[in-house]
Amino acid sequence: MMSKIVRTIAGITFPFTLIYGLYVIAHGHLTPGGGFQGGAIVASGCALLVIAFGSKWVMKRIEEHHLSILESLGALGFIIVAFLGLVFGGVFFANFIAGTPMLFGGIPNSPAADINTGGTLPLMNFAVGLKVIAGLFAIVVVMAYAISRGENEE
Amino acid sequence: MEKRDIAAIGCLTVVTVILVFTALLMHPFGLPTAYRMDQYIIDHTQNESGANNGVTAVVFDYRGFDTLGEATVLFTAVAGVVLVFRRVKKR
Numbered sequence: 001m002m003s004k005i006v007r008t009i010a011g012i013t014f015p016f017t018l019i020y021g022l023y024v025i026a027h028g029h030l031t032p033g034g035g036f037q038g039g040a041i042v043a044s045g046c047a048l049l050v051i052a053f054g055s056k057w058v059m060k061r062i063e064e065h066h067l068s069i070l071e072s073l074g075a076l077g078f079i080i081v082a083f084l085g086l087v088f089g090g091v092f093f094a095n096f097i098a099g100t101p102m103l104f105g106g107i108p109n110s111p112a113a114d115i116n117t118g119g120t121l122p123l124m125n126f127a128v129g130l131k132v133i134a135g136l137f138a139i140v141v142v143m144a145y146a147i148s149r150g151e152n153e154e
Numbered sequence: 155m156e157k158r159d160i161a162a163i164g165c166l167t168v169v170t171v172i173l174v175f176t177a178l179l180m181h182p183f184g185l186p187t188a189y190r191m192d193q194y195i196i197d198h199t200q201n202e203s204g205a206n207n208g209v210t211a212v213v214f215d216y217r218g219f220d221t222l223g224e225a226t227v228l229f230t231a232v233a234g235v236v237l238v239f240r241r242v243k244k245r
Contacts, residue, residue, distance in 0.1 A: 028210050029207050029210050029211070030205070030207055032209070034209075034210050036224075064236060068232070072229075075225055075226075075229055078222070079222070091179075092218070093214075098203055098204035104204075106204060107200070107201060107204045114206075117206065118203065118205040118210075119205070120215070121204075121214050125210070128214075131225060131229070135228050135229070135231070135232040138232055138235070139231070142240075145239070146239040
């Protein structure tokens with residue numbers, strides 16, 4: 001646990017980091033970025049919490065096997081969308097939503113950004129984003145907690 | 155033969171059939187050339203995948219297998235770290 005200044009600033013900047021990361025994930029098919037990059041931003045915001053408040057404070061509020069479940073859900077969603085492409089589009093990873101009236105099914109006819117385009121890409125971005133958020137946060141918090149346990153035993 | 159063996163052989167058969175069909179549908183070796191591939195992606199990304207960001211279209215659509223491998227690498231890394239640093243109850 002660090003000083004009160006660091007904790008206050010971390011508490012102020014954390015929600016903005018979260019919003020920015022989720023923005024990068026949600027606009028992965030329009031702007032530079034995507035699931036991996038946005039997930040890394042959100043996970044770095046969570047790492048800020050780990051640094052400022054200490055890993056014990058974080059571990060009291062979330063358990064690592066919940067993060068593992070979230071990560072597995074992200075991987076499962078990614079593979080399920082890929083197999084839905086095999087079922088509806090004919091080939092693995094087929095973009096079966098693009099060009100249909102479903103959600104995200106629009107085709108852009110100008111360089112202007114429209115969130116309702118991209119077919120399966122936004123779904124895959126969300127799945128990969130969930131996976132990267134949970135995975136990187138699990139790595140950071142588990143390692144930090146192991147170090148803090150080692151310091152207490154000495 | 156146990157049920158596990160039958161399930162394993164069934165899974166292996168399904169995966170083999172999928173891979174063989176995919177291999178039969180592939181282009182001839184070395185074709186299309188890199189230049190034609192670039193131009194194809196630049197020309198058709200917006201219509202085929204509906205995404206304005208061509209990089210995301212390549213990563214998640216045209217080369218989805220690559221991303222699947224990356225996701226598997228991340229999954230393996232996280233599983234290994236959580237396994238190594240897990241809490242062991244002392245008796």
